[in-house]
Amino acid sequence: MSNENLKITILFGSYRIERNGLRVIKYLDSHLKERGVSTTIVDAKLEKLPLLERRYSEYAADKNLHSDDKALFERLKNISEIFKASDGFLLVAGEYNFSVQPGLKNLIDYFLPEYAFRPGALAMYSMGAFGASRGITNLRGIMGEVGMSSLPSVHYFPQVHVSLDENGKDVENRYEKQTKKFLDELIWHAKALRGARSEGTPN
Template sequence: MPLVMPVILGSVRAERQGLRVARFLIARLEARGIEAPLVDPAALGLPLLDRMYKEYAPGTAPPALEDLAALYRRSDAFVVVSAEYNHSIPPALSNTLAYFLEEYFWRPSAICCYSAGQYGGVRAAMQLRAMMAELGASSIPSLLPIPRVGKTLDAEGGIQEDWLAKAAGRFLDELVWYAEALRAKRDGGTPS
């Protein structure tokens, strides 16, 4: 059974560069035989969080949340693609992530951050590590920061700088290792 790893995009801006990153990662994951659906907060159109998914009576959550919950329950890992807004996590990403809790449990996450500048969004990544751990999907040790994203990837997610292929390969190798290990442990049961 192939691994399932949703790629959760963090930005909803009209000129967002994160789509380049998401397309790049989805192509790399799919080349490995991994199902990698895009979770795009702009397409979901979720309102600011008022109630978590689990706080709705069964069958009464908005359809976008029901679909997302079903996807997350069959997922083996999560890839989070984040820009850095004011040295922090984009609000749309925080809102999208916060709708769920148990659906993340016992699954690893991997953080790919990016920026137009030279630091690649790492300040947001540090905050995301804490958030993902609290949600139950602790991040793998490696990060994939992509500096100067507009020069590093083209609009379709094609590599423009050679270093990225090797860095992404190591990053995804690590994520797959954790995803396979935790899936095997989940199949045997989880702590209650």
């Protein structure tokens, strides 16, 4: 079955100087596009998202926004529209102190209904040997709380600074089998839930 018109949004929340997760994004983005999937990358650092004060829905409901809030509101509105048009999410995440990167958590928290009844897949990376596996437990809980269906498969990228080059190329041909299973699962769930949403969702 064709993947035409299937839309996956990639979420990224690293604010570090050396952002090795960009290697993972380039790698997975290219593989999704090879499968005919439309992708959009939402990078919290590039969006200049400050620490959360109010959710997007609260800004949208405020008819008297201050000038400083209006610029943020427009950025959030654009992200909200991207999320609402998405059939699924791909979270590219590292691990900070056994937990979630604060920038990614902050990005997720700005929104809520946009995630409902859509799958979320996890691609975890680190410079160490464990591929940020210790950060998954908290992240899965967050995904479930906001309404994302967390996929069973996780794509790990240990020693990402060695296994992927700056252009996202798998220099050691390490990931081909894992990537196929991971993206097959994401695309299957995205299609299945898109079809189910078209018939209505629980109130």
